[in-house]
Amino acid sequence: xxxxxxxxxxxxxxxxxxxxxxxxxxxxxxxxxxxxxxxxxxxxxxxxxxxxxxxxxxxxxxxxxxxxxxxxxxxxxxxxxxxxxxxxxxxxxxxxxxxxxxxxxxxxxxxxxxxxxxxxxxxxxxxxxxxxxxxxxxxxxxxxxxxxxxxxxxxxxxxxxxxxxxxxxxxxxxxxxxxxxxxxxxxxxxxxxxxxxxxxxxxxxxxxxxxxxxxxxxxxxxxxxxxxxxxxxxxxxxxxxxxxxxxxxxxxxxxxxxxxxxxxxxxxxxxxxxxxxxxxxxxxxxxxxxxxxxxxxxxxxxxxxxxxxxxxxxxx
Amino acid sequence: xxxxxxxxxxxxxxxxxxxxxxxxxxxxxxxxxxxxxxxxxxxxxxxxxxxxxxxxxxxxxxxxxxxxxxxxxxxxxxxxxxxxxxxxxxxxxxxxxxxxxxxxxxxxxxxxxxxxxxxxxxxxxxxxxxxxxxxxxxxxxxxxxxxxxxxxxxxxxxxxxxxxxxxxxxxxxxxxxxxxxxxxxxxxxxxxxxxxxxxxxxxxxxxxxxxxxxxxxxxxxxxxxxxxxxxxxxxxxxxxxxxxxxxxxxxxxxxxxxxxxxx
Numbered sequence: 001x002x003x004x005x006x007x008x009x010x011x012x013x014x015x016x017x018x019x020x021x022x023x024x025x026x027x028x029x030x031x032x033x034x035x036x037x038x039x040x041x042x043x044x045x046x047x048x049x050x051x052x053x054x055x056x057x058x059x060x061x062x063x064x065x066x067x068x069x070x071x072x073x074x075x076x077x078x079x080x081x082x083x084x085x086x087x088x089x090x091x092x093x094x095x096x097x098x099x100x101x102x103x104x105x106x107x108x109x110x111x112x113x114x115x116x117x118x119x120x121x122x123x124x125x126x127x128x129x130x131x132x133x134x135x136x137x138x139x140x141x142x143x144x145x146x147x148x149x150x151x152x153x154x155x156x157x158x159x160x161x162x163x164x165x166x167x168x169x170x171x172x173x174x175x176x177x178x179x180x181x182x183x184x185x186x187x188x189x190x191x192x193x194x195x196x197x198x199x200x201x202x203x204x205x206x207x208x209x210x211x212x213x214x215x216x217x218x219x220x221x222x223x224x225x226x227x228x229x230x231x232x233x234x235x236x237x238x239x240x241x242x243x244x245x246x247x248x249x250x251x252x253x254x255x256x257x258x259x260x261x262x263x264x265x266x267x268x269x270x271x272x273x274x275x276x277x278x279x280x281x282x283x284x285x286x287x288x289x290x291x292x293x294x295x296x297x298x299x300x301x302x303x304x305x306x307x308x309x310x311x312x313x314x315x316x
Numbered sequence: 317x318x319x320x321x322x323x324x325x326x327x328x329x330x331x332x333x334x335x336x337x338x339x340x341x342x343x344x345x346x347x348x349x350x351x352x353x354x355x356x357x358x359x360x361x362x363x364x365x366x367x368x369x370x371x372x373x374x375x376x377x378x379x380x381x382x383x384x385x386x387x388x389x390x391x392x393x394x395x396x397x398x399x400x401x402x403x404x405x406x407x408x409x410x411x412x413x414x415x416x417x418x419x420x421x422x423x424x425x426x427x428x429x430x431x432x433x434x435x436x437x438x439x440x441x442x443x444x445x446x447x448x449x450x451x452x453x454x455x456x457x458x459x460x461x462x463x464x465x466x467x468x469x470x471x472x473x474x475x476x477x478x479x480x481x482x483x484x485x486x487x488x489x490x491x492x493x494x495x496x497x498x499x500x501x502x503x504x505x506x507x508x509x510x511x512x513x514x515x516x517x518x519x520x521x522x523x524x525x526x527x528x529x530x531x532x533x534x535x536x537x538x539x540x541x542x543x544x545x546x547x548x549x550x551x552x553x554x555x556x557x558x559x560x561x562x563x564x565x566x567x568x569x570x571x572x573x574x575x576x577x578x579x
Contacts, residue, residue, distance in 0.1 A: 141544035181457030190483035238501035310565035
């Protein structure tokens with residue numbers, strides 16, 4: 001029997017979708033061995049537990065302590081839930097906040113941790129994990145015995161939708177306030193900038209393959225010829241070659257244009273998360289193994305510095 | 317203040333690589349300084365230039381071959397380096413974060429830094445858990461995915477911004493001593509100067525094994541085993557155009573015409 005404890009993800013008063021994916025994964029693992037799935041909502045709004053009451057959940061525990069996210073509160077609460085429920089696996093989101101507490105939980109409970117998983121199976125003894133390496137160029141299978149902390153990648157699994165009848169119970173925790181070493185003081189949203197790329201019909205998006213800042217002009221020229229908007233992947237923004245408001249991906253904007261032209265973009269998972277909803281995806285890349293090829297509809301395998309000037313000529 | 321920066325030499329794979337069992341064939345592998353660590357080094361060097369950090373020590377777990385990568389960090393401005401290696405690690409893959417953490421903990425106990433800067437993740441295994449795991453292990457405070465650090469540390473507090481998803485940043489205060497995991501884009505990593513490269517050759521690079529660090533070899537056993545490695549199956553039915561740029565550009569422009577992008 002494999003009981004699961006899944007930690008729900010929410011931020012600034014909103015549940016995040018990965019929570020519903022955690023229910024799907026937790027339910028699957030519990031079912032494989034006739035175990036139970038428990039959820040924990042830590043410092044969430046009152047209505048979260050109701051919203052999360054989906055099929056396959058045994059009990060939803062709510063923990064009320066403080067307002068903002070605090071990894072020490074999360075860690076202490078999860079350790080106490082673990083001591084009470086003795087689950088085999090603790091599932092958390094592989095979100096920025098998930099990665100801020102899950103390793104600490106693993107450390108305190110002396111459990112192994114495996115992160116950013118994209119597939120999971122268990123026979124009750126061994127956990128078989130699929131995860132990527134090298135930015136998605138390789139997949140690996142990892143096996144581990146016994147209890148574990150597991151973080152799951154979001155936007156990878158279906159979201160459980162059927163309503164359920166789980167019991168909702170408050171769970172009292174004792175928080176050692178002396179051990180809270182961090183404090184959240186506020187938030188900042190990246191401003192819209194000059195252009196809202198999420199409104200564009202056609203995006204010409206540039207990545208590391210452009211090599212140098214002065215080459216970005218070529219991309220602007222193509223965008224002008226196509227009456228399109230320029231966006232970028234993370235390294236271009238990290239380098240300061242385009243403003244943050246142009247960044248597509250997990251930490252930037254989610255875009256869903258009619259046409260998305262990915263130029264010199266390898267397609268790391270964080271980038272793909274921001275553009276996979278585009279109607280038609282076109283990649284221009286020299287690397288046939290680049291993960292962008294997996295989601296592209298059309299691809300030119302070739303040197304962007306040869307292809308783009310020709311394309312500009314043909315588009316005028 | 318003393319800053320410890322973890323520096324990992326990562327493997328990179330070339331196009332057309334082949335997999336043999338659970339390893340990538342040697343001839344397609346090269347090595348590099350982990351990109352995230354490059355930003356962590358830069359942040360430390362800036363702290364030193366501003367007179368906030370007195371000393372920057374790097375720590376690397378790896379065999380002698382990775383000293384070239386360590387010298388890169390020294391050339392950028394770190395003062396000295398510690399490299400940890402032990403025969404026990406020859407046949408251990410470091411997937412189990414607790415092993416890496418145990419080794420780094422021993423170095424932290426030796427060095428007693430005020431601030432530990434680590435990359436958010438390593439470019440090869442993309443695990444992203446070592447920094448927070450280590451922080452909890454050594455009783456330091458921490459913040460994961462930091463993309464801005466205030467350089468004042470008033471009252472022994474680090475003020476940072478954490479990069480959350482969807483363009484949201486969180487302002488957080490962390491009491492020192494602390495571990496911060498550094499996100500790319502927090503600064504612009506410098507290239508080493510020629511002078512820096514020359515100086516790096518003379519900087520102290522101290523090698524330690526498990527005996528030096530009083531690490532019990534028996535505790536080094538990975539609970540995670542890598543059993544398969546393969547190229548992901550493509551679910552895509554992508555139409556690929558290749559060959560002459562004139563031809564491929566024409567095919568794409570025809571498509572764009574069909575879609576109404578080009579008139």
